[in-house]
Amino acid sequence: MWTRSLIKTNAREVFLRNYWPTVLTYFVYGLIVGGASALLALTGIGTVLVQILIGGPMGVSLCYFALRNRRGEGQLEDLFYCFKSKFGNIILVTFMQQLFIFLWSLLFVIPGIIKGYEYRMVPYLVAENPDIDYKEALERSRAMMDGEKWNAFVLDLSFLGWWILTGFTCGILSFFWTTPYVFGTNTELYEALKAKTGINSGVTVEPTAPAAPTDFVQPVDNTWSAPVQAPAEAPMEAPVNAAAETPIDAPAEAPAEAPVDTTLNDSPFGEN
Secondary structure (H helix, E strand, O other), X not given: OOOHHHHHHHHHHHHHHOHHHHHHHHHHHHHHHHHHHHHHHHOOOXXXXXXXXXXXXXXXXXXXXXXXXXXXXXXHHHHHHHHHOOHHHHHHHHXXXXXXXXXXXXXXXXXXXXXXXXXXXXXXXHHHOOOOOHHHHHHHHHHHOXXXXXXXXXHHHOOHHHHHHHHHOOOHHHHXXXXXXXXXHHHHHHHHHHHHHOOOOOXXXXXXXXXXXXXXXXXXXXXXXXXXXXXXXXXXXXXXXXXXXXXHHHHHHHHHHHHHHHHHHHHHHHHO
């Protein structure tokens, strides 16, 4: 069972471990998406098209960077992952995700919010498997978020103070702390839910180093229990038996024969 404190702590550690490259990546992401939105708005093209062609695919690239970053491999070039891998399918899946959320929003706001949380993990699933069918991506995300939507909502509320503080800094804090921190926390949530449900995207994110770090991410209960019980049994009996047998019998026989050998060995030295 994951907890807010656990995944937020993990997210901070990942972020601080690779701080400046992470800040640069999110800054460039903001420039690309924001600049494209402003440019297309001037040309009369709606923001919906911007979200479909740029916002959705770039969001997948950001998820790809976040997944690699927690493995210590995140680089700025990961931000352009969507353009180098199955760009058409990435557009289709993210478009269908946003379309279903929009259609549910037409039934009032609350159903749309619920569906937004239900399909929250779709970009991460596409980032790990760009060939995935949109129906499969939606279904896997729905299964991962089953019973977790309220917990994810409370997790989002826990960042309310940071967003208020970001507003006081005119958005500057967003690049240097809030957005990377929030996005990293959502990435940790994805990994925790994937481990909990046993759902795998089918493809690992191009590992060039050992898999995910084991020193700070342990979201599953059975992963925690083994290290706790293992040291309690083994070391107790073996050292006691070994110490009880060897040091008592062996030294007892050695002193008994020593005087005989020393007298024989002394006479040659005495003659010399």
